[in-house]
Amino acid sequence: MDRLKIAELLVDPDWYRVRHGDAAMGDPVLHFAEQGMDEGLDPNAMFDAAWYRTTHGAAMAEGISVFEDFCENALTAHRDPGPLFDTAWYCRTYPDIAAAGVNPLHHYLHFGRPERRDASPLFHNKWYFAAYPFADSPGMDAPTHFMNHGAALGLSPSPFFDVAWYGTQYPEVARRGMNPLLHYLLEGEAKGYQPAPGFDPRRHAARHRLALPDGRGALRHFAAQPERRRAADLQAKDMPSRFVRPGVAAEARAMIALVGGIEADLADLPGALEQLPVTSLALGPAELAWRSLFLSLETVPRRILLAGHLDDVPELADLPEDPTLLVLETDGSAVSVGRHLRPGITWRSLPAINPGLDEAGRARVVTALLNAFRPLAIMAWGSHAGGEAFARHGANLRVDARLFIAWADGPMRDVADLMRRHFRRSLPFVSLSYAADLAALNTLADGFGLPEGARGHFRPLDAWRTAEGFLGAEPPDR
Amino acid sequence: MTDVTAILNLHREGVLAQASLLSMKHAAEQARAAGLAVEIIAMADCTDQATLDVLARHPGVRVVQTEVNDLGLARNEGVREAQGRYVTFLDGDDLWGPGWILRAHGAAIRSAEPAVWHPEASLLFGQDVAPSWLPHPDGEEAEGDWVVLGMRNHWTSPSFAERSVYERVPYRRTNLDQQFGYEDWNWNCETTAAGLIHRVVPDTAHLIRVRPDSMVRRTISAQSLMTPSRLFRDRIGWLRPEEAG
Numbered sequence: 001m002d003r004l005k006i007a008e009l010l011v012d013p014d015w016y017r018v019r020h021g022d023a024a025m026g027d028p029v030l031h032f033a034e035q036g037m038d039e040g041l042d043p044n045a046m047f048d049a050a051w052y053r054t055t056h057g058a059a060m061a062e063g064i065s066v067f068e069d070f071c072e073n074a075l076t077a078h079r080d081p082g083p084l085f086d087t088a089w090y091c092r093t094y095p096d097i098a099a100a101g102v103n104p105l106h107h108y109l110h111f112g113r114p115e116r117r118d119a120s121p122l123f124h125n126k127w128y129f130a131a132y133p134f135a136d137s138p139g140m141d142a143p144t145h146f147m148n149h150g151a152a153l154g155l156s157p158s159p160f161f162d163v164a165w166y167g168t169q170y171p172e173v174a175r176r177g178m179n180p181l182l183h184y185l186l187e188g189e190a191k192g193y194q195p196a197p198g199f200d201p202r203r204h205a206a207r208h209r210l211a212l213p214d215g216r217g218a219l220r221h222f223a224a225q226p227e228r229r230r231a232a233d234l235q236a237k238d239m240p241s242r243f244v245r246p247g248v249a250a251e252a253r254a255m256i257a258l259v260g261g262i263e264a265d266l267a268d269l270p271g272a273l274e275q276l277p278v279t280s281l282a283l284g285p286a287e288l289a290w291r292s293l294f295l296s297l298e299t300v301p302r303r304i305l306l307a308g309h310l311d312d313v314p315e316l317a318d319l320p321e322d323p324t325l326l327v328l329e330t331d332g333s334a335v336s337v338g339r340h341l342r343p344g345i346t347w348r349s350l351p352a353i354n355p356g357l358d359e360a361g362r363a364r365v366v367t368a369l370l371n372a373f374r375p376l377a378i379m380a381w382g383s384h385a386g387g388e389a390f391a392r393h394g395a396n397l398r399v400d401a402r403l404f405i406a407w408a409d410g411p412m413r414d415v416a417d418l419m420r421r422h423f424r425r426s427l428p429f430v431s432l433s434y435a436a437d438l439a440a441l442n443t444l445a446d447g448f449g450l451p452e453g454a455r456g457h458f459r460p461l462d463a464w465r466t467a468e469g470f471l472g473a474e475p476p477d478r
Numbered sequence: 479m480t481d482v483t484a485i486l487n488l489h490r491e492g493v494l495a496q497a498s499l500l501s502m503k504h505a506a507e508q509a510r511a512a513g514l515a516v517e518i519i520a521m522a523d524c525t526d527q528a529t530l531d532v533l534a535r536h537p538g539v540r541v542v543q544t545e546v547n548d549l550g551l552a553r554n555e556g557v558r559e560a561q562g563r564y565v566t567f568l569d570g571d572d573l574w575g576p577g578w579i580l581r582a583h584g585a586a587i588r589s590a591e592p593a594v595w596h597p598e599a600s601l602l603f604g605q606d607v608a609p610s611w612l613p614h615p616d617g618e619e620a621e622g623d624w625v626v627l628g629m630r631n632h633w634t635s636p637s638f639a640e641r642s643v644y645e646r647v648p649y650r651r652t653n654l655d656q657q658f659g660y661e662d663w664n665w666n667c668e669t670t671a672a673g674l675i676h677r678v679v680p681d682t683a684h685l686i687r688v689r690p691d692s693m694v695r696r697t698i699s700a701q702s703l704m705t706p707s708r709l710f711r712d713r714i715g716w717l718r719p720e721e722a723g
Contacts, residue, residue: 247681251575281621298715372710396657
């Protein structure tokens with residue numbers, strides 16, 4: 001391929017001039033064609049010539065430059081020009097490019113970037129500028145801002161890579177002055193580093209049976225999933241107000257004209273139907289939290305333990321590593337680290353998903369979870385959200401599940417408050433109740449006028465591990 | 479060959495059924511004027527004499543009496559009676575806009591994918607409610623997201639689809655004593671699990687009457703949950719194969 005043609009395809013003149021140039025450089029395209037190409041200079045922010053040779057060198061033909069190789073193979077072999085641009089994903093996400101036979105990187109530099117199309121699943125323009133509105137300015141795109149300013153400011157390129165968290169976990173990155181995302185892509189992922197809390201790339205690769213060289217590419221695969229990207233869209237998107245269109249109101253008006261004479265309820269409706277209030281369809285925090293929680297799960301849980309504050313329950317160290325067990329932290333805004341849980345236990349935290357979710361929202365998410373999976377055993381351990389779900393929907397939940405409650409004090413929970421709010425309403429549906437102080441449980445039962453015969457399912461707290469409890473529960477008899 | 483079967487589900491609506499029947503007949507007439515063959519079936523489930531008296535004043539309506547005592551199961555009975563390639567439902571005290579059948583049919587036959595069709599919006603009205611619009615999201619929009627179906631229902635029950643859809647995915651019985659309700663919500667989940675997309679028909683409206691003793695209000699009062707669906711168990715770890723990285 002002609003050198004000038006390659007330069008025209010790959011050079012980003014402004015970037016090239018700033019990165020390599022001097023006042024006497026002249027035309028960057030000509031400079032690259034005549035000199036820069038031979039010196040191995042990168043022609044734009046997405047091309048890493050050294051990385052390209054390391055990554056694709058074995059597949060390259062003899063005697064051609066990395067730039068020529070890329071121009072000849074970008075569309076057909078989907079070779080990436082550097083770690084920040086995903087050629088295959090870009091072509092798949094924006095099929096108009098492949099259909100037009102355009103070099104994907106050239107398209108990105110000249111059209112995709114100004115349109116804020118994403119260069120790879122690791123970037124998310126909509127999310128970035130919604131999260132960091134101060135970064136938004138005409139002509140600016142997320143990768144450019146992130147690479148030039150954002151990473152240094154601790155901003156994340158997308159919800160899939162947490163720059164601040166990564167820096168805390170792996171302090172070598174700051175010591176070496178590296179961009180955290182590049183560190184992860186070039187070194188960290190191969191070492192099994194995590195890009196964000198709660199995401200283990202090796203586990204993800206195993207779960208999806210991904211054949212990944214050096215373990216690299218799991219995050220990219222994760223972030224490329226349409227549901228993940230949609231979640232980021234939803235986080236970023238302020239839902240527009242909905243209006244009923246004139247054609248819709250006209251339909252209703254036509255029917256009212258036809259039957260309103262015999263329908264007093266219709267005759268009372270105002271003439272300007274377009275001005276009636278419209279129910280908002282915007283997804284609220286509880287809906288978004290449910291969505292995040294569901295999409296984070298990879299197996300159907302058969303036992304669900306709802307804990308108010310996970311790190312507040314040392315007894316959970318006795319939980320076995322059961323792949324069908326899910327532990328969910330439900331209350332408060334402090335996020336636990338799961339220090340009492342064995343490493344193989346699947347656990348999630350509503351405060352981690354959204355620390356601002358109110359109590360009603362948390363109860364709604366918990367209820368959706370229980371109804372979606374219909375587990376065979378549910379334990380609420382110092383959990384307001386769990387207690388509320390039992391109290392409101394116990395008759396329903398116990399059709400498929402045995403319900404258990406542990407009434408136990410802890411540094412971050414007040415058992416008296418839990419009991420006052422949930423004891424009486426949930427008790428009719430609960431198989432077994434556990435308490436450190438059975439006498440207190442009986443006193444409370446006295447206060448509520450609970451007959452002696454209804455107290456047969458009170459147990460001391462340490463009995464929760466027994467076969468008759470949560471861990472050994474079988475489905476209820478139908 | 480019948481193109482569309484319009485099914486009106488009745489219980490004990492009495493005189494309120496009159497306006498519903500008229501709205502259905504107007505919609506059917508508009509569709510017939512455009513050349514469609516439309517049949518109307520009234521499913522009278524455990525009904526009363528007042529409602530049967532209203533039906534008797536409409537000779538063009540085929541009345542089928544059932545004793546299933548359940549709205550969803552009565553819809554299934556209606557599907558068994560239907561002859562049309564497409565089926566659409568109306569509950570006995572609600573109303574369709576006059577263009578519903580024609581426009582929904584037009585959208586369905588133009589669609590390349592199997593879909594369930596809903597009105598663009600429903601106008602909620604009734605003696606003790608402030609009237610308001612309830613828009614329906616398209617299943618492709620963020621607001622119509624399938625995961626969110628785990629927490630809220632996106633679409634009301636007066637839908638339009640090929641008869642085979644209702645045969646393949648029948649409605650489930652509700653049981654408010656055990657807090658299992660929302661047959662339409664469950665059906666929306668099950669049809670989604672079956673690979674159908676829910677779409678809206680532009681420029682269409684339904685009028686939904688809200689009564690103090692309506693099924694929705696009784697379901698809310700009973701603190702019922704949606705009758706469980708297989709959707710979320712089927713789609714755990716969901717990844718659309720064609721878009722996997």
